[in-house]
Amino acid sequence: MDLLTLAWKNLWRSRRRTLITLAALTFSLMLIQAFHNLSYGVYSSMIDSGVRAGTGHLVVYQDGYLQNRDEKLSFDPQNLVAEIGQIDGVEAVLPRLYLPGLAQSSRESRSILLTGVDPVHERKTNPFLRQLTDQQWLLSLDGREAILGSRLLKELQLKRGHKFVVTLQHSSGELVSEMFRVRGVIKTGIKSVDRSLLMVGQARAAELVGTPDRVHELAVILKEQKSGHGVFPFLQDLLEGRQDLEGLTWEKAMPNLYNAIRLDYASQKFIFVIMMMIVTIGVINTLLMSVMERFREFGTILAIGASHAKLRTLVFIEALLLGVVSMVLGSCFGALATWYLQAVGIDMRNFISGSLEFGGVVFDPVLRASWDLPWMIKISFYLLLLSFIAAIYPSIKAGRISPAAAMRHH
Amino acid sequence: MALISLKSVTKIYPLGHQEVVAVDEFSLSIDAGEFVVLAGPSGSGKTTLLNMIGCLDQPTRGEIWLDGHDIGCASQKELSDLRLRKVGFIFQDYNLIPVLTAAENAEFTLMLQQVEKKQRRKRVLDLFSALGLDGLENRKPSDLSGGQQQRVAIARAMASGPAVILADEPTASLDSQTSEELLLLMQKLNEEQGATFVFSSHDPLVISHAKRVVRLRDGRLESDQ
Numbered sequence: 001m002d003l004l005t006l007a008w009k010n011l012w013r014s015r016r017r018t019l020i021t022l023a024a025l026t027f028s029l030m031l032i033q034a035f036h037n038l039s040y041g042v043y044s045s046m047i048d049s050g051v052r053a054g055t056g057h058l059v060v061y062q063d064g065y066l067q068n069r070d071e072k073l074s075f076d077p078q079n080l081v082a083e084i085g086q087i088d089g090v091e092a093v094l095p096r097l098y099l100p101g102l103a104q105s106s107r108e109s110r111s112i113l114l115t116g117v118d119p120v121h122e123r124k125t126n127p128f129l130r131q132l133t134d135q136q137w138l139l140s141l142d143g144r145e146a147i148l149g150s151r152l153l154k155e156l157q158l159k160r161g162h163k164f165v166v167t168l169q170h171s172s173g174e175l176v177s178e179m180f181r182v183r184g185v186i187k188t189g190i191k192s193v194d195r196s197l198l199m200v201g202q203a204r205a206a207e208l209v210g211t212p213d214r215v216h217e218l219a220v221i222l223k224e225q226k227s228g229h230g231v232f233p234f235l236q237d238l239l240e241g242r243q244d245l246e247g248l249t250w251e252k253a254m255p256n257l258y259n260a261i262r263l264d265y266a267s268q269k270f271i272f273v274i275m276m277m278i279v280t281i282g283v284i285n286t287l288l289m290s291v292m293e294r295f296r297e298f299g300t301i302l303a304i305g306a307s308h309a310k311l312r313t314l315v316f317i318e319a320l321l322l323g324v325v326s327m328v329l330g331s332c333f334g335a336l337a338t339w340y341l342q343a344v345g346i347d348m349r350n351f352i353s354g355s356l357e358f359g360g361v362v363f364d365p366v367l368r369a370s371w372d373l374p375w376m377i378k379i380s381f382y383l384l385l386l387s388f389i390a391a392i393y394p395s396i397k398a399g400r401i402s403p404a405a406a407m408r409h410h
Numbered sequence: 411m412a413l414i415s416l417k418s419v420t421k422i423y424p425l426g427h428q429e430v431v432a433v434d435e436f437s438l439s440i441d442a443g444e445f446v447v448l449a450g451p452s453g454s455g456k457t458t459l460l461n462m463i464g465c466l467d468q469p470t471r472g473e474i475w476l477d478g479h480d481i482g483c484a485s486q487k488e489l490s491d492l493r494l495r496k497v498g499f500i501f502q503d504y505n506l507i508p509v510l511t512a513a514e515n516a517e518f519t520l521m522l523q524q525v526e527k528k529q530r531r532k533r534v535l536d537l538f539s540a541l542g543l544d545g546l547e548n549r550k551p552s553d554l555s556g557g558q559q560q561r562v563a564i565a566r567a568m569a570s571g572p573a574v575i576l577a578d579e580p581t582a583s584l585d586s587q588t589s590e591e592l593l594l595l596m597q598k599l600n601e602e603q604g605a606t607f608v609f610s611s612h613d614p615l616v617i618s619h620a621k622r623v624v625r626l627r628d629g630r631l632e633s634d635q
Contacts, residue, residue, distance in 0.1 A: 002521060009509035300505040303466055304566065305494025305522050307487060404466040407501075 003310070007317035010290065021286040022326050028279045029330025029383050032272050033376050034337035034369065039268055041342065041370030043261050047250065048225050049127045049364075053188070055253035056094065056219030058235055060084075063246050065216060066253060071099055072171070074214040075245060080238065084220055087234045091223045092121045095215040097205045101168035103198060105156040112152065112198045114166060116205025116215075125221045128188045136160075136184030141203035145183035149197035153185050160185065166198065171210040178208050272379075276386055283390035287319055291394045298398060299406020308399045315395040316388065323387030327380045334376060341369035411478070413573060413606055414440040414463055419472035421458050421629075432458040434629040435472070440608060442573070445600045447609045449617050450626035456610035457578055459626070463608060464497045464576045465489040477573045494522055498567030500577035504559040506551040506566075512558075513538070513547035516565040523570055530569070537565040541595060557588035561595070568599065574606040581613050593619045 011018050051057050060080065062073040077095060084093045097116030102109055119138040123129045129137070129147075138145050146166075148158070158164055160182050167177045180200060188194055206212050222231060235247045251258040291298070298311055345368040352365075421433040433455040440446055448456045461467040462474055465481055468489075474481040477496050484492065493499075498519075506515045513534050520530035538544060541561045551559050560580060567575045577596075581589035597619055599605045609616055617623055625632040 006507070006510065013509060297505070297507060300499075300501070301507070301518075302490065303464065303493060303499050303501075303505075305490060305497075305519050305570070307490040310522065404461045407461075407466065 003314055003317055004321075007314055007321055010294075010314075011318055011321060014290070014293075017286055017289065018322070021282055021322060022329070024279050024282045025322065025326030025383065025387070026330040026333060028275045029326060029380060030333035030337055032275060032379055033331065033334030034341060035268065036272075036375060036379070037334075037338040037369040037372055038341050038346070038367060039265060040372045040375070041368045043265070044225060044370050045364055045368070046257070046261070050254060050257050051219075051225075051250045052125050052221060053128050054219075054257075055217065055248075055250055057222040057225060057250050058220035058232055059248050059250070059253045060218035060220070060235070060239065060245055061216070061248065061253075063244055066246075066248065069098070071169075071209075071216065074211055074216050076213050077215055077218055080218060080242075083238050084218065084235060087231055087238075089222055089224065089231045090220055092125050092221045094118060094121050094125065094217075094219040094221065095202055096217040096219060097202055097211075097214070098216045099168050099205060099209055101166055103152065103156060103164055103166050105158050105162070105164045107157045108155060110152055110155050111196065112166070113196045114168065114205055115197065115199045116202035117199055118202055122199075128186050131186065132184045138183065138199070138201055141201040142207065143201050143204060144178070144180050145200070146180040147184040147186055147197075147199040148182055149194035150185050150187040151191065151194040152196060152198065153182065155195070158182050166208075168209050170208075176208055176210075178204075276382070279383075280386045280390045283319065283322060283387055284393060286322070287315060287391055287394035288397065290318070291315060291398050295401065295406050298401050299403045302401065302403035303407060308401070311401070312395040312399045315398050316391045319387045319391030319394075320384070323384040326387075327384050330383065331376060331380050334380075338369045338371060338376075341367075342371070345369070412439040412475075413442040413444075413477055414438070414608070415473070415475040416459075416463070417473040417475075419459075419462065419469045419474055421455075421462060421467070422470045432629055433462070433469075436626075436629065436631055437472075438624060438631065438634070440574075440606070442606050443600070443604045445597065445607045445619075445621045447611055447617050447620035447623050448626060449610075449612055449623050450632070451612060453628075454626040455629035456612075456626055458629075460576050460578050460608065460610045463574070464499060465492045494519065495570070496573040498570065498572040498575040500560070500563050500567050500575060500580045502579040502582045504551070504556070504563045504583070506559055506562055508551050511548045511550060512543065512554060512562045515551065515562055516569050518566060519570040533569055534565065537568055540599075541565055555588075556584050557592065560584060560588075560592055564592070564596065564599075568603075568605065574608060577607060577609045577611075579611055579613070580609065581611065581616055586615060589613070589615055 062075045065073040074097065081093045081095055084090060095118055099114040101112055101114050103112045119141065123137055138147065156164060162182050163179055164182065165177050165179050167175055170176045186197070202215065206214055220235065232247065232249055239245050239247050301311065345366040348365045348367060416436055416438045419433055419436045420431065423430045423432055436459065448459055450456050462469055462481065463476065465476065469482050476492060479492055481489070507518065516534045516537065517530045520533065538547060541564060543558065543561050543565065546554060546558060554562065581592065584592065593616060596607055600607055609620070611617065622635065624634050
C-alpha cells in the first residue's frame with residue numbers, strides 16, 4: 001500500500017461521482033479528438049483539391065501578379081519546369097496562362113477567363129478534370145479544342161462539338177479572335193468558375209496573344225501536402241537567379257481558402273476550450289467535494305504523522321489518476337470515432353442540397369476524418385494538465401487543514 | 411530526563427470576540443514507560459493537553475518538551491515529523507481509513523516512514539498476532555467490530571515504535587467487557603514492551619487500570635496520584 005494505491009481507492013469511495021467525472025472527461029476528449037480529426041480530414045481534402053485545381057501547393061509568379069492579376073505580368077519559365085520537377089517530393093509542375101476575354105456563340109457572348117494549360121499534366125492532377133473521358137479532353141498544347149465551365153456552356157447556349165469565338169487582347173494592344181470547338185464540359189460547383197472557365201492548350205493561348213513560351217503561373221503539385229514547407233526552400237534556391245519571379249506557398253497564394261480554414265478552425269478551438277473548461281470545473285468539483293468529505297479523515301492522517309505536503313500530493317495523485325484514466329479511455333474512444341469517421345464519414349447530402357463551397361473550394365459532401373496523431377497525443381496531455389490544474393485549489397484546501405481542528409470536526 | 415515535560419502551559423482559544431482558557435498554567439512531567447491517565451470532566455482540558463503533547467497543537471504560553479524536542483518552538487514540518495516518529499494516536503472513534511484494509515491501516519505510519527514493504531508487513535503481522543487480530547488483516551474497518559477496530563488502531567499507533575502512545579477516550583465507544591480487554595492488552599504492552607501510554611478519560615474503568623492519575627478541573631491540575 002502506498003499513496004498511489006490510497007489515491008486509487010479514495011477515488012472509488014463515491015463510485016457514481018467518479019464515474020460521472022470520468023465519463024465527462026472521456027467523452028470530452030473523444031469529441032475533441034474526433035471532431036479535430038474530422039476537420040483535419042476535411043481541411044486536408046479541401047486544401048488538396050483546392051490547390052490541385054488552383055495555384056498548386058507551391059507556385060511561381062512574376063512579381064506583383066498575385067496582387068493585380070495583370071496579364072502583362074507573364075514570364076518565360078525557361079528550364080524552371082524541368083528543374084522544379086526534379087526536386088524531391090514534387091509530383092508535377094503545371095505551366096498556366098490566364099487571359100481575360102470574351103467568348104461569343106452565334107446567340108450569346110460572355111466574359112471569360114481563358115486558361116492555357118498543359119493537357120497531359122493538368123489532367124493528371126486537377127481533380128475536376130477526372131470526370132472527363134479521353135474524348136472530352138484536350139488533344140494537344142496547340143489545338144483548337146476547348147473545355148468550358150458548365151454554366152458558361154449553358155449561357156452561351158452551346159453543346160459539345162459546337163464552335164464559338166474567343167476574343168482576347170494581343171500583347172501589342174490589338175484585339176485578336178480565334179475560333180474554338182467545345183470538346184468537354186466541367187462542373188466544379190463553384191459558380192464563378194463554372195461561369196467563366198475556358199480551358200485550352202497553353203501553346204495555343206500563348207500564340208494567340210503573341211507571347212509564345214510565356215506563362216503567368218507555374219503551379220507546383222507535391223506528392224504529399226504536408227511536405228510543402230520542406231520543399232519550399234529548394235524552390236526558392238532555384239528562383240535565386242530570377243529576381244523577377246517570386247515563389248509562394250499555397251497559404252499565400254490562396255489567402256481566401258487559408259483564411260476561411262483558419263477562421264473555421266478558430267471557432268472550433270473556441271468550442272474545444274469551452275468544453276475543456278467545463279470538464280475542468282467538473283474535476284475541481286469532484287476533488288473539492290472529496291476533500292471536504294474527508295476533512296476529519298485528513299485530520300487523522302495528519303495526526304498519525306503525514307505532512308501537509310503528503311496530503312497535497314495525495315490530492316494531486318487522485319487528480320492524476322482521473323486524468324490518466326480518462327486520457328486513455330478518451331483516446332481509445334477518440335480513435336474509434338476517428339476510425340468510423342474515416343471509414344464511413346458524415347454524408348452532408350442528407351442535410352444540405354447542392355454543392356458545398358467553402359473558401360472558394362468545393363469539397364466532398366461526405367466529410368471524412370484523417371488521423372492527426374501528434375495532435376491527439378498533445379490534446380490528451382492537455383487534459384492531463386487540466387486535471388492537474390483542477391487539483392490546485394482542492395490541494396491548497398487540504399494543505400491548510402489544521403489537524404486539531406479537523407479532529408474536532410463532525 | 412522526563413519523556414514529556416510541561417512547564418506552565420496555557421492554551422487559549424479565541425471564541426468569537428472572546429477567549430476561552432482551555433489549559434491554565436499547567437505543569438506535568440511524565441517518564442518513559444509510564445501508564446498515565448489524564449482524568450477530569452468534560453471541558454477540563456484533557457483533550458487539549460493530549461493534542462499539545464501529541465504535537466497537534468501548540469501552547470499559547472509555556473513550554474512542552476517531548477523526548478528532548480520543544481513543541482512550542484517547532485515549525486509545522488517539525489511537528490508533523492515529531493508526530494510521525496515520536497507519537498502514536500488512539501482515538502475514541504478509532505478513525506481508521508475506511509478504504510484501507512486492517513493491515514494497510516496499521517501499516518500506514520510505516521509507509522509514511524518509508525519502511526520497506528516486506529518489513530512493514532512483518533511488523534504489522536507480529537502486532538496483529540499480539541493483539542489477537544490474526545486472520546483479520548484483509549478485512550475493511552466496516553467489516554470489523556468496534557473492539558477489533560480499536561485493536562487495529564492500537565496496532566497502527568504501536569507499529570512505528572513511538573516514544574509515547576496517546577489515547578483520547580479510547581473506550582468511550584466500546585462496551586465494558588471490550589474496554590476491559592483492551593485496557594488489559596495495553597497494560598500488557600506497557601509492561602512487556604515498555605510502551606508509554608497517556609490516556610485522557612473520565613471512564614472509571616480506565617482510571618482503575620492507571621498507575622498514575624492526573625486529575626484536571628477547568629484547565630488546571632487538581633491532583634497527581
